[in-house]
Amino acid sequence: MPNVLVLPGDGIGVEITPEAVKVLEAVLKGNSTSLNFEYGLIGGAAIDEVGKALPDATLAAAQAADAVLMGSVGGPKWDTLPAPQRPELGGLLPIRKALGLFANIRPIKMLPMLVDASTLRSEVVKNVDLVVLRELTGGLYFGEKGRGTNPRSAFDTLIYTEEEIKRIVELGFQTAVKRRKKLCSVDKANVLESSRFWREITLEVAKNYPEVELTHMYVDNAAMQLVRLPEQFDVIVTENMFGDILTDLASMLMGSIGMISSASLNGSKGLYEPAHGSAPDIAGKNIANPLATILSGALMLRYSFGLEDEAQKIERAVERVLQEGYRTPDLAKPGDKVLGTREMGNAVVEAL
Amino acid sequence: MPNVLVLPGDGIGVEITPEAVKVLEAVLKGNSTSLNFEYGLIGGAAIDEVGKALPDATLAAAQAADAVLMGSVGGPKWDTLPAPQRPELGGLLPIRKALGLFANIRPIKMLPMLVDASTLRSEVVKNVDLVVLRELTGGLYFGEKGRGTNPRSAFDTLIYTEEEIKRIVELGFQTAVKRRKKLCSVDKANVLESSRFWREITLEVAKNYPEVELTHMYVDNAAMQLVRLPEQFDVIVTENMFGDILTDLASMLMGSIGMISSASLNGSKGLYEPAHGSAPDIAGKNIANPLATILSGALMLRYSFGLEDEAQKIERAVERVLQEGYRTPDLAKPGDKVLGTREMGNAVVEAL
Ligand SMILES: CC(C)[C@H](C(=O)O)[C@@H](O)C(=O)O
Ligand SMILES: CC(C)[C@H](C(=O)O)[C@@H](O)C(=O)O
Numbered sequence: 001m002p003n004v005l006v007l008p009g010d011g012i013g014v015e016i017t018p019e020a021v022k023v024l025e026a027v028l029k030g031n032s033t034s035l036n037f038e039y040g041l042i043g044g045a046a047i048d049e050v051g052k053a054l055p056d057a058t059l060a061a062a063q064a065a066d067a068v069l070m071g072s073v074g075g076p077k078w079d080t081l082p083a084p085q086r087p088e089l090g091g092l093l094p095i096r097k098a099l100g101l102f103a104n105i106r107p108i109k110m111l112p113m114l115v116d117a118s119t120l121r122s123e124v125v126k127n128v129d130l131v132v133l134r135e136l137t138g139g140l141y142f143g144e145k146g147r148g149t150n151p152r153s154a155f156d157t158l159i160y161t162e163e164e165i166k167r168i169v170e171l172g173f174q175t176a177v178k179r180r181k182k183l184c185s186v187d188k189a190n191v192l193e194s195s196r197f198w199r200e201i202t203l204e205v206a207k208n209y210p211e212v213e214l215t216h217m218y219v220d221n222a223a224m225q226l227v228r229l230p231e232q233f234d235v236i237v238t239e240n241m242f243g244d245i246l247t248d249l250a251s252m253l254m255g256s257i258g259m260i261s262s263a264s265l266n267g268s269k270g271l272y273e274p275a276h277g278s279a280p281d282i283a284g285k286n287i288a289n290p291l292a293t294i295l296s297g298a299l300m301l302r303y304s305f306g307l308e309d310e311a312q313k314i315e316r317a318v319e320r321v322l323q324e325g326y327r328t329p330d331l332a333k334p335g336d337k338v339l340g341t342r343e344m345g346n347a348v349v350e351a352l
Numbered sequence: 353m354p355n356v357l358v359l360p361g362d363g364i365g366v367e368i369t370p371e372a373v374k375v376l377e378a379v380l381k382g383n384s385t386s387l388n389f390e391y392g393l394i395g396g397a398a399i400d401e402v403g404k405a406l407p408d409a410t411l412a413a414a415q416a417a418d419a420v421l422m423g424s425v426g427g428p429k430w431d432t433l434p435a436p437q438r439p440e441l442g443g444l445l446p447i448r449k450a451l452g453l454f455a456n457i458r459p460i461k462m463l464p465m466l467v468d469a470s471t472l473r474s475e476v477v478k479n480v481d482l483v484v485l486r487e488l489t490g491g492l493y494f495g496e497k498g499r500g501t502n503p504r505s506a507f508d509t510l511i512y513t514e515e516e517i518k519r520i521v522e523l524g525f526q527t528a529v530k531r532r533k534k535l536c537s538v539d540k541a542n543v544l545e546s547s548r549f550w551r552e553i554t555l556e557v558a559k560n561y562p563e564v565e566l567t568h569m570y571v572d573n574a575a576m577q578l579v580r581l582p583e584q585f586d587v588i589v590t591e592n593m594f595g596d597i598l599t600d601l602a603s604m605l606m607g608s609i610g611m612i613s614s615a616s617l618n619g620s621k622g623l624y625e626p627a628h629g630s631a632p633d634i635a636g637k638n639i640a641n642p643l644a645t646i647l648s649g650a651l652m653l654r655y656s657f658g659l660e661d662e663a664q665k666i667e668r669a670v671e672r673v674l675q676e677g678y679r680t681p682d683l684a685k686p687g688d689k690v691l692g693t694r695e696m697g698n699a700v701v702e703a704l
Contacts, residue, residue, distance in 0.1 A: 074542075083541075083542075083545075083548055086542070088542045088543070089542065089543065093543070119472055119473055119476045119579055119580055119581075120471055120472050120473065120579070121471055121472065121473055124471045140510060140543070140544060141543055143507070145544070145545035145546075146545060147545065147549065148511075151513045151514055151515060152513065152514040152549075153511060153512060153513040153514065153549070154511070154512060154545045154546045154548070154549030154550075155495070155509055155510060155511035155512075155545065155546055156509075156510045156544045156545055156546050157507055157508075157509055157510070158492060158507060158508045158509070158510065159500075159505060159506070159507035160505060160506060160507075161500075161503045161504065161505040162503055162504040162505065163503060188593070188596075189435075190426075190435075190438070190440045190441065191440070191441065191445070191492070191493055192492060192497065192508045193435075193497035193498060193499065193506045193507065193508055194497075194506045194507055194508050196435055196506070197499070197504075197505070197506030198506075219596075219597055220596045220597050220599075220600040220601075221600065223575065223597050223598075223600055223601040223604075224600045224601060224603070224604040224609065227471055227472070227579060227601065227604045227605070228471055228604055229471075241540070242597075244540075244571075244572045245571055245572050245575045245594075245597060246575075247572075248572040248573065248575055248576045249572075249575040249576060249579065249601070251576070252575075252576040252579045252580055253579070257576065
């Protein structure tokens with residue numbers, strides 16, 4: 001029986017992960033594959049309990065597990081710690097790096113009943129169906145960083161090796177092949193040496209995928225185009241920092257980041273988490289939207305366990321619940337039936 | 353008589369700068385200050401003529417001039433040159449650096465008659481009135497960059513000194529004081545050392561501006577918030593690369609970057625240019641929108657020559673022309689009266 005390590009983390013993380021587990025158990029009921037859920041500490045919760053945002057036990061459990069389901073980490077309580085000890089820098093980034101999760105995948109597909117939630121005009125977003133592939137273990141996030149004196153200064157290094165670029169770009173092409181066969185590689189090759197290198201490698205990899213239409217776009221233009229005509233995109237591939245910005249921007253086309261799931265993969269293992277953060281301001285109130293985490297569970301079934309049918313069952317159940325007018329407060333408009341976190345989880349289970 | 357160096361550059365640059373000069377001459381007619389316009393080469397045009405994107409003569413003229421009015425540089429013709437020789441890397445970035453233009457200012461204010469041109473819902477953008485201040489001579493753009501071997505790699509360095517941060521943040525506070533007194537500093541302090549340093553300096557500078565409400569926002573969140581609720585912003589201040597992305601994103605809230613002007617300043621000199629590029633695909637057809645360049649001329653009067661009244665006259669003339677339904681093709685909707693580049697310039701002159 002495959003093992004799934006659940007890392008609820010902080011804030012609303014502890015409320016939304018149980019809903020995803022509930023839905024995963026429900027969809028697999030009677031199925032030949034069932035999942036064994038184990039639990040671990042990460043982020044602020046781990047700092048409070050064992051003094052470290054990524055405890056050794058958590059890392060060992062994650063390495064042993066077949067997949068990881070994460071809530072979210074961070075909160076004001078830990079923001080005064082020295083930076084390297086904080087939930088993000090001490091927990092989230094090291095687990096990504098240690099598990100070699102080089103590819104962050106964020107599918108952004110408009111659902112008809114959510115078109116009105118977008119701040120963009122309906123005709124602009126109604127056909128949006130894109131995937132952003134973000135490189136997750138390189139670039140400015142992990143390059144050498146430090147301080148200088150005389151004059152006082154600080155630096156970070158944006159560095160990429162050929163291999164790091166190749167594997168994410170290859171995944172970009174493979175993803176495009178299974179979709180509309182359009183890959184847009186985003187860089188800043190008119191300014192950055194790392195971007196020119198990125199473009200060279202991308203052009204080399206492209207030779208193996210003649211059926212894919214490859215374009216290159218500068219990151220400033222990509223941010224504009226996502227707002228101007230987002231339906232032009234099929235698959236976007238980009239480096240870590242640009243990807244951080246563009247995935248969130250693309251998510252916001254949907255009106256709320258509360259619906260957006262993500263998968264962080266290497267060849268053999270995946271970590272699944274909602275795109276949103278730990279939202280300390282609404283934590284503990286049973287009002288957080290669990291759908292991004294539930295949909296991250298669907299991505300887990302798809303990518304880690306090859307259970308495409310079951311993944312789609314979850315996705316369709318979520319659509320049905322929304323179709324019936326149920327919403328958590330973040331998405332609710334006058335006339336909607338507002339549900340709490342647990343009640344939304346139950347509604348998805350029923351819709352299965 | 354103050355000297356203005358005009359650098360038309362490439363593509364539509366040669367069509368839009370004459371319209372701005374025409375408008376500047378018209379608004380100053382009979383005024384005690386009049387401007388002397390000189391012309392110089394930059395970008396691809398300079399490469400073709402003298403073999404260098406920023407000729408020494410151009411730099412000397414820019415250093416001697418009281419202000420610089422630029423069109424735009426770049427085009428496919430020069431994209432196969434070695435990167436450091438291209439119009440952007442060899443022309444635009446060095447002139448910014450050599451003139452010490454550390455502050456790029458982009459005002460983004462919705463005009464009532466352009467609300468419909470935005471891809472965002474009218475109620476979301478109708479009250480947008482913000483300024484983005486982008487640091488322009490530091491960070492990833494100018495830090496050490498290079499290649500490595502074994503394994504093949506490439507890097508860029510994001511580095512900031514205390515002084516570089518201080519002067520742009522100070523300008524941010526000063527700008528906020530004259531407006532709604534809200535300054536949002538955008539960084540990625542949960543990941544980058546340079547951002548943590550940026551935040552420290554910002555907090556130090558803040559002590560001198562108790563009347564300004566200072567907030568800090570991560571760049572991924574800032575990209576989202578610009579799409580979610582752009583009217584929350586008054587003044588945004590950020591480093592070079594984040595600013596490159598966010599200024600363009602903020603511009604696109606207006607529906608077209610064809611309306612957005614910019615000023616790049618140091619204490620004593622300014623370079624004024626439209627936010628858009630050289631648009632080689634529409635060059636030479638008399639269809640480019642000259643309004644961003646005309647409005648950049650207004651910024652020149654305001655920031656370089658203290659001619660606030662005349663600056664406002666130009667801004668009001670542009671509004672009047674739009675109000676009367678005149679549009680260049682990039683903004684035209686059915687029913688609008690479509691004008692060419694020259695005709696739009698003439699219309700603004702008449703409206704003065
Ligand atoms: C919390 C932060 C370090 C993280 C990142 O920047 O990667 C987050 O924004 C994300 O996108 O997962
Ligand atoms: C052309 C390019 C080098 C430039 C930049 O990135 O600064 C442009 O995008 C801008 O914003 O002025």
